[in-house]
Amino acid sequence: MDFEMGVEVEALRRELRDLVAHHVPSDYLGAFTDDPADLEMAQGFCRLLADRGLLCPAWPGEWGGRDASPWEQAAVREEMWAHHEPRGAQYMGVNWVGPTIMRHGTREQQGLHLPPIARGEVIWCQGFSEPNAGSDLASLQTMARRDGDGWRVSGQKIWTSYATMAQWCFLLARTSREERKQQGLTIFLLPMAAAGIDVRPIATMIGPHHLNEVFFDGVWVTDADVLGAVGDGWRVVQEVLSFERVGIARYARCERLLIWAPAALGAEWDDLPEDLHGRWARMVMHARRARLLAYRVVDLQSRGQVRPGDAAAYRIAVTRLDQESAQVLMDIIGFAALGEGEGLRFRRAVEDHWRYSISATVASGSIEMQRILLARALMAAS
Amino acid sequence: MDSDFGAVHDELRGVARMMLANHSPLTTAGRSFKPLDWQLLASSGWLGLEVPAAQGGAGAGFAELAVLLTEFGRVAAAAPYLGSVVLGTAALSLLEANTGRDHRLQELAAGTRRVAVALPTDRPEVGQPTAPFRIRRAGSVLEVSGRAGFVPDVVGADEILLLAADDHRPVLVAVAPSAPGLQIDAQPVVDETRHLAAVIADGVEIDPDSLWSFTGSPEAGAARLAERAMLAVACDSLGLATMMMEATVAYVTDRYQFGRPIGSYQAVKHACADMLVGISICSELVGTAVEALSSDEPGSWVPVSMAKAHVSSVAVEIAGKAIQLHGGVGYTWERGLHAYLKRAALNRSLFGSPIAHRRRLAARYAGEGNS
Numbered sequence: 110m111d112f113e114m115g116v117e118v119e120a121l122r123r124e125l126r127d128l129v130a131h132h133v134p135s136d137y138l139g140a141f142t143d144d145p146a147d148l149e150m151a152q153g154f155c156r157l158l159a160d161r162g163l164l165c166p167a168w169p170g171e172w173g174g175r176d177a178s179p180w181e182q183a184a185v186r187e188e189m190w191a192h193h194e195p196r197g198a199q200y201m202g203v204n205w206v207g208p209t210i211m212r213h214g215t216r217e218q219q220g221l222h223l224p225p226i227a228r229g230e231v232i233w234c235q236g237f238s239e240p241n242a243g244s245d246l247a248s249l250q251t252m253a254r255r256d257g258d259g260w261r262v263s264g265q266k267i268w269t270s271y272a273t274m275a276q277w278c279f280l281l282a283r284t285s286r287e288e289r290k291q292q293g294l295t296i297f298l299l300p301m302a303a304a305g306i307d308v309r310p311i312a313t314m315i316g317p318h319h320l321n322e323v324f325f326d327g328v329w330v331t332d333a334d335v336l337g338a339v340g341d342g343w344r345v346v347q348e349v350l351s352f353e354r355v356g357i358a359r360y361a362r363c364e365r366l367l368i369w370a371p372a373a374l375g376a377e378w379d380d381l382p383e384d385l386h387g388r389w390a391r392m393v394m395h396a397r398r399a400r401l402l403a404y405r406v407v408d409l410q411s412r413g414q415v416r417p418g419d420a421a422a423y424r425i426a427v428t429r430l431d432q433e434s435a436q437v438l439m440d441i442i443g444f445a446a447l448g449e450g451e452g453l454r455f456r457r458a459v460e461d462h463w464r465y466s467i468s469a470t471v472a473s474g475s476i477e478m479q480r481i482l483l484a485r486a487l488m489a490a491s
Numbered sequence: 492m493d494s495d496f497g498a499v500h501d502e503l504r505g506v507a508r509m510m511l512a513n514h515s516p517l518t519t520a521g522r523s524f525k526p527l528d529w530q531l532l533a534s535s536g537w538l539g540l541e542v543p544a545a546q547g548g549a550g551a552g553f554a555e556l557a558v559l560l561t562e563f564g565r566v567a568a569a570a571p572y573l574g575s576v577v578l579g580t581a582a583l584s585l586l587e588a589n590t591g592r593d594h595r596l597q598e599l600a601a602g603t604r605r606v607a608v609a610l611p612t613d614r615p616e617v618g619q620p621t622a623p624f625r626i627r628r629a630g631s632v633l634e635v636s637g638r639a640g641f642v643p644d645v646v647g648a649d650e651i652l653l654l655a656a657d658d659h660r661p662v663l664v665a666v667a668p669s670a671p672g673l674q675i676d677a678q679p680v681v682d683e684t685r686h687l688a689a690v691i692a693d694g695v696e697i698d699p700d701s702l703w704s705f706t707g708s709p710e711a712g713a714a715r716l717a718e719r720a721m722l723a724v725a726c727d728s729l730g731l732a733t734m735m736m737e738a739t740v741a742y743v744t745d746r747y748q749f750g751r752p753i754g755s756y757q758a759v760k761h762a763c764a765d766m767l768v769g770i771s772i773c774s775e776l777v778g779t780a781v782e783a784l785s786s787d788e789p790g791s792w793v794p795v796s797m798a799k800a801h802v803s804s805v806a807v808e809i810a811g812k813a814i815q816l817h818g819g820v821g822y823t824w825e826r827g828l829h830a831y832l833k834r835a836a837l838n839r840s841l842f843g844s845p846i847a848h849r850r851r852l853a854a855r856y857a858g859e860g861n862s
């Protein structure tokens with residue numbers, strides 16, 4: 110099933126699958142369940158990956174990587190996401206927090222933040238969205254006011270993934286009111302343990318341990334916590350979002366679940382209606398296509414050329430794949446008993462995939478906004 | 492549909508909408524899926540809509556029931572209505588008259604008894620339903636064995652009616668949930684508003700007085716029951732899709748981004764317009780099927796299958812779009828939209844998936860099917 114990426118990548122893949130088989134329980138469905146053991150497992154697994162140089166192989170040696178090719182990083186992304194992300198929330202640190210700090214951070218910030226990410230020890234959350242600033246992110250109102258030699262942050266964020274478990278927040282706040290709302294925004298790297306932060310979980314379709322509201326009441330931050338230049342946050346955020354939108358190998362989970370279906374159903378597989386077999390085959394091909402699109406982005410990224418339009422195109426393809434494949438898989442389990450053993454594990458994994466896929470076209474910027482962004486890029490180029 | 496009926500239906504709809512208004516997961520903050528008060532349904536006359544007046548019912552027909560079913564869909568009602576009323580009452584009404592039957596109808600209408608009906612649903616071969624259970628006669632002893640999956644509203648029922656083959660002839664057999672040899676395995680589904688279970692009978696001994704024949708052709712009776720189940724689900728999907736459209740239109744009018752209501756953006760407008768087109772078509776399909784079923788037209792399965800196939804899949808799309816257009820809010824437990832999407836997804840596969848129905852329709856047009 111795998112595309113050829115060279116012997117090193119194939120060896121890496123085998124190693125990752127071995128680790129998953131040995132350390133990740135076969136009924137694991139992510140780190141954000143009601144069972145705290147799942148989060149604990151994920152935290153341990155990140156350290157294990159880090160110890161073997163498998164958490165962020167493509168990072169430079171000086172920041173805890175081993176200068177491997179971006180294809181190895183892609184293989185890590187795929188194997189992890191395919192197996193319900195045993196890194197838990199830490200994929201974000203590897204995918205976009207670290208790379209952004211490498212590009213825009215001071216030496217001190219790099220020294221403070223990159224090694225813990227590379228050692229698999231730290232969870233970050235992203236404080237961008239607000240109740241009235243979702244698609245229109247630039248209209249956000251959370252303020253950071255100058256106070257002596259630091260800043261006081263007040264306001265509210267919402268939909269903040271993993272905020273209950275995070276040690277750091279990658280926060281976007283307004284530091285001044287300018288003519289354009291995109292101006293006067295600044296990024297802060299803010300410790301979640303700071304006084305004045307209140308995190309309130311939001312129960313959603315995937316349970317109460319994923320999304321949150323975060324309230325800031327005069328939270329103190331110093332100049333040392335400002336990432337990049339004051340007032341230049343919007344430009345950096347565009348980069349962050351591009352990294353983020355290509356950072357999850359959603360196609361890998363779709364493909365794994367699709368390929369698992371015949372084995373999980375056993376004899377019942379042949380009894381499925383013929384057109385369902387057809388839809389299933391089409392989804393397998395869709396997954397392959399999304400994978401190719403992802404590889405194009407990896408290639409562009411390795412040459413530093415990913416533009417928001419490329420990220421949007423991949424994001425549209427892969428989130429639609431997520432939802433369509435979930436629908437086909439739900440139809441498949443609707444025809445089968447799958448009441449125990451491997452069958453039941455498959456059913457649970459499919460239901461989880463379905464619930465999660467519902468949000469894929471909203472998270473990280475809605476698909477409608479991605480289309481607008483892509484269309485703009487297209488028109489601007491012509 | 493003549494205007495007298497129209498007025499009666501409008502009134503029924505109005506009363507139902509008022510009574511159910513606060514029961515939608517959209518208004519109860521999605522916290523719980525508390526079942527509707529069964530005695531309240533009884534005193535509203537909703538449990539005995541189709542029960543003859545002689546047994547304390549309203550003597551109405553499926554058309555009236557369909558009005559209610561659509562309203563229940565609107566509020567994603569949690570109530571064992573499908574099992575006990577849509578199927579239970581109808582199953583008993585299709586039987587030859589006898590005192591046991593009449594007594595049960597009376598109790599069903601009064602709300603003092605609840606039943607479930609085990610039809611074939613987990614391997615939904617639409618068409619001539621093959622009885623999932625069979626009768627064995629050993630001297631004077633009668634036994635029933637077999638299995639039906641995804642039977643609605645079994646848990647809490649006082650009695651389960653099994654569709655069984657008695658020497659190839661479909662009959663109904665009543666068994667108590669506690670009968671030795673009877674096993675009920677709850678089957679959790681993503682939809683929290685419904686309760687399904689597998690019913691497994693292994694040599695359950697039955698009382699000869701609890702074995703009933705259908706009036707007229709037993710095959711037609713069994714097929715009629717299955718059609719009712721399918722159409723009931725289509726009515727439910729129509730109701731829930733309509734509610735999703737209304738909730739979305741209200742939300743996109745209120746929610747501002749970039750200084751304007753999000754409903755002013757074309758992507759959102761187009762999606763809402765598509766919802767309306769989808770619902771208009773669904774409503775026509777359901778109307779035609781209800782008319783065919785309530786007037787006992789031969790070949791009523793054709794419009795019923797068309798409605799079930801189309802409406803149950805369009806409703807999933809509409810509920811999904813509703814969530815999408817609510818942004819992050821749409822995903823929250825509190826907002827309650829998820830309950831609709833899950834219910835729509837279950838409706839899609841319950842009593843024959845769209846694929847199964849379309850296959851049967853295709854066979855008919857290819858000249859292979861019965862009409």
Ligand SMILES: Cc1cc2nc3c(=O)[nH]c(=O)nc-3n(C[C@H](O)[C@H](O)[C@H](O)COP(=O)(O)OP(=O)(O)OC[C@H]3O[C@@H](n4cnc5c(N)ncnc54)[C@H](O)[C@@H]3O)c2cc1C
Pocket residue numbers: 234235236237238239240242243244245267268269270271320468471472473474475476477478481746748749753756757758759815816817818819820822
């Ligand atoms: C699972 C999940 C995880 C998330 N994690 C995080 C996180 O960690 N950190 C964080 O900061 N945020 C996070 N978000 C928030 C996410 O980025 C926002 O939900 C998203 O940007 C949409 O904003 P909104 O929810 O306010 O919806 P709105 O902006 O109100 O949009 C509602 C609907 O209107 C449409 N719409 C809006 N404007 C237009 C327009 N101009 N043209 C056409 N259509 C339009 C949208 O496409 C959408 O369908 C997460 C969201 C989800 C679902």
